[in-house]
Amino acid sequence: MQTVKMVVTGPFSAGKTEFIQTVSEIDVVSTEKRISSEAEKIKESTTVAMDFGRITVDENLVLYLFGTPGQKRFDFMWEILSEGMLGFIVMVDSSRPETFREARSILETFRAYAPTPYVVAANKQDQEDSWEIDDMRIALRLDPRIKLLPCIAVDKESVKAVLLELLYSILAEMDAESVKK
Amino acid sequence: MALKGNLRDFTITQLLNLINLARKTGTLIIEGASESARVSFREGKLAFAEMNSEDNSLATVLYKSNIFTLSQYRTLKARASHMSDKELGLLLINAGYVTRQDVLNTLQNHFIATVNRLFTWVEGIFTFENGTLPPNDKIITRIDLENIIIEGSRRLREWEQLQDEIPNLEMALKFTDRPGANMRKVNLSVQEWKVVSYINPKNSIQQIARATKMNDLEIRRIVYGLLQAGLVDLVRPEGVALPVSKSGPMAEANKEEQKSLINRIIGRIRSL
Numbered sequence: 001m002q003t004v005k006m007v008v009t010g011p012f013s014a015g016k017t018e019f020i021q022t023v024s025e026i027d028v029v030s031t032e033k034r035i036s037s038e039a040e041k042i043k044e045s046t047t048v049a050m051d052f053g054r055i056t057v058d059e060n061l062v063l064y065l066f067g068t069p070g071q072k073r074f075d076f077m078w079e080i081l082s083e084g085m086l087g088f089i090v091m092v093d094s095s096r097p098e099t100f101r102e103a104r105s106i107l108e109t110f111r112a113y114a115p116t117p118y119v120v121a122a123n124k125q126d127q128e129d130s131w132e133i134d135d136m137r138i139a140l141r142l143d144p145r146i147k148l149l150p151c152i153a154v155d156k157e158s159v160k161a162v163l164l165e166l167l168y169s170i171l172a173e174m175d176a177e178s179v180k181k
Numbered sequence: 182m183a184l185k186g187n188l189r190d191f192t193i194t195q196l197l198n199l200i201n202l203a204r205k206t207g208t209l210i211i212e213g214a215s216e217s218a219r220v221s222f223r224e225g226k227l228a229f230a231e232m233n234s235e236d237n238s239l240a241t242v243l244y245k246s247n248i249f250t251l252s253q254y255r256t257l258k259a260r261a262s263h264m265s266d267k268e269l270g271l272l273l274i275n276a277g278y279v280t281r282q283d284v285l286n287t288l289q290n291h292f293i294a295t296v297n298r299l300f301t302w303v304e305g306i307f308t309f310e311n312g313t314l315p316p317n318d319k320i321i322t323r324i325d326l327e328n329i330i331i332e333g334s335r336r337l338r339e340w341e342q343l344q345d346e347i348p349n350l351e352m353a354l355k356f357t358d359r360p361g362a363n364m365r366k367v368n369l370s371v372q373e374w375k376v377v378s379y380i381n382p383k384n385s386i387q388q389i390a391r392a393t394k395m396n397d398l399e400i401r402r403i404v405y406g407l408l409q410a411g412l413v414d415l416v417r418p419e420g421v422a423l424p425v426s427k428s429g430p431m432a433e434a435n436k437e438e439q440k441s442l443i444n445r446i447i448g449r450i451r452s453l
Contacts, residue, residue, distance in 0.1 A: 002442070004442065004446070023450075023453060055446075055449060055450070055453070056449075057445050057446050057448075057449040058445060058449070061442065061445055061446070063446055063449070086443075101345075101346070102345075104346075105345050105346060105348065108347075108348060108349070108352075108415060109348055109349075111417075112348070112349045112351075112352065112417075115417060138411075141408065141411065141414075143357075143414060156453065160450055160451070160453055163450050164447060164450055164451065167443055167446055167447045167450065168447075170443055171440065171443050171444075171447075174436060174439060174440055174443070178436060
């Protein structure tokens with residue numbers, strides 16, 4: 001049985017756990033803990049170790065989805081989680097611009113760990129106060145070649161679209177590498 | 182017992198606080214990662230500070246503060262090389278070139294600037310030698326530490342924020358491909374231009390810092406400004422081997438197998 005993995009990362013409360021839960025065929029194995037920091041008390045609990053979801057591709061191949069802990073003090077986990085990943089998704093809460101800078105920082109950190117393809121998912125696009133995609137691209141200082149995708153982490157089709165775009169990026173990168181050689 | 186330790190466990194801010202509150206007299210010697218410094222205190226007040234790698238003579242400090250021109254400085258160095266700082270200071274005051282206040286203000290600013298640089302040192306060994314003061318021929322000051330500590334804390338916060346923004350100085354910079362970004366219309370300082378002149382995906386930020394003689398805080402500050410202005414992007418330096426995933430199955434599979442694997446996942450995701 002072959003296994004591959006993708007990592008879902010992003011700031012605290014960006015919607016990483018929901019994203020994985022929406023497509024995982026198993027109940028997400030999630031280590032959650034009550035929030036300790038006052039500043040981060042916008043939800044009751046947070047992921048402290050990792051979320052772990054699974055999609056069986058066929059009898060010989062399984063895709064695992066790993067969600068990173070959102071709170072900064074658990075960032076020592078990121079490097080471990082990033083090892084061997086196919087690619088990664090940076091989740092950003094479109095309605096919380098105060099987290100954009102951190103999202104950018106997480107993105108740079110992951111790129112330094114592993115130069116694999118990635119996409120950025122602008123989550124919570126269904127909320128009234130969410131930012132426009134074009135505005136978010138500027139705020140996040142994203143290169144025009146990087147895919148910034150609208151997303152609603154609790155909507156299956158939306159999550160599928162993000163995963164597919166990442167996979168297309170992985171294929172495109174493989175083709176580009178073949179041309180270079 | 183001598184006050185000894187590591188900056189990782191006890192920061193400069195904490196050390197100054199301790200010296201201030203305990204009204205200590207002595208010299209703090211710090212061996213940093215690439216530099217070392219000596220800072221002296223009398224009854225909890227800053228008396229003297231120097232980086233060991235730099236010329237801290239009065240003539241040089243006055244020249245760096247634009248009190249003297251280069252030619253005046255050269256003359257001073259040639260004619261007064263045998264004089265101590267105190268003797269030179271007296272000579273300059275008596276000759277009417279500077280006032281006593283000029284000398285004191287310049288030295289105070291120099292000492293404070295030296296201590297401010299220490300706040301970003303996160304690695305290093307420190308020793309506090311109780312009772313040790315600079316040699317008698319040095320001019321010493323009495324500067325309250327409270328404001329220095331507050332300013333130092335600000336710098337530390339800025340340092341931490343910049344580290345979050347630019348965590349890895351091994352990354353390189355490239356000019357952005359964003360249409361409309363035009364360097365010609367941008368007003369840059371001399372320091373920023375120096376950095377800009379080295380921007381090339383082949384040069385890491387660390388290398389640019391070395392070439393422009395900037396410390397980590399200074400280079401991060403400038404790179405952050407350029408990033409914020411949308412003029413540059415962070416990239417992995419050209420020619421640096423990409424880390425290969427050790428445990429990833431993709432590392433071993435050949436290209437066609439990899440593509441087939443990705444296509445299988447695509448098919449499965451579509452069918453969810």
